[in-house]
Amino acid sequence: AQKVTQAQTEISVVEKEDVTLDCVYETRDTTYYLFWYKQPPSGELVFLIRRNSFDEQNEISGRYSWNFQKSTSSFNFTITASQVVDSAVYFCALSEAGAAGNKLTFGGGTRVLVKP
């Protein structure tokens, strides 16, 4: 069975500080996909990033970056120079490859509060 754990329930920072969100996952699959979603107060989940299990290259996209380490089953996410609009709940998610399609297993979420 798949499992995603986000140990941080809430993080509070002052604007312009960096925020790193931790995610640890469990899966028996050798091929899988990892995602980060953002949920603002409106409720809609907004896709942020996706990573394939066979590509451990870490990247930066604008103010977002991620650190994928297969050896420790971690997929951490960083927001650089945080802004008030980044305040939301962030979810890490995992999906299998193959016929399982886009069934997502989510972590419990981390609430980020960015204060002006």
Next chain:
Amino acid sequence: DAGVTQSPTHLIKTRGQQVTLRCSPKSGHDTVSWYQQALGQGPQFIFQYYEEEERQRGNFPDRFSGHQFPNYSSELNVNALLLGDSALYLCASSFFTLGNTEAFFGQGTRLTVV
């Protein structure tokens, strides 16, 4: 290009009643998945529909059922409502691929059972 739309946005039902939630997927998407998100928790997968058939199901009782129409829109039905069914119900649409594309979510339907 309209994204995923869900209706209604809010709903209040009495314990024991039945409810139907609706979802229209993003244009071009052929797969609809439903998730239940209890307050303060991550979304939990209910089931997924493709080609008008249920393809996968999470750990939810038979009281939860669904349907997909030829135009790819979908309904989620919950019978014999319990207080514990109170949650945000999210619909996600995607292509029926091998799990390598992102799912697009609607704004959700907030169901309150009293």
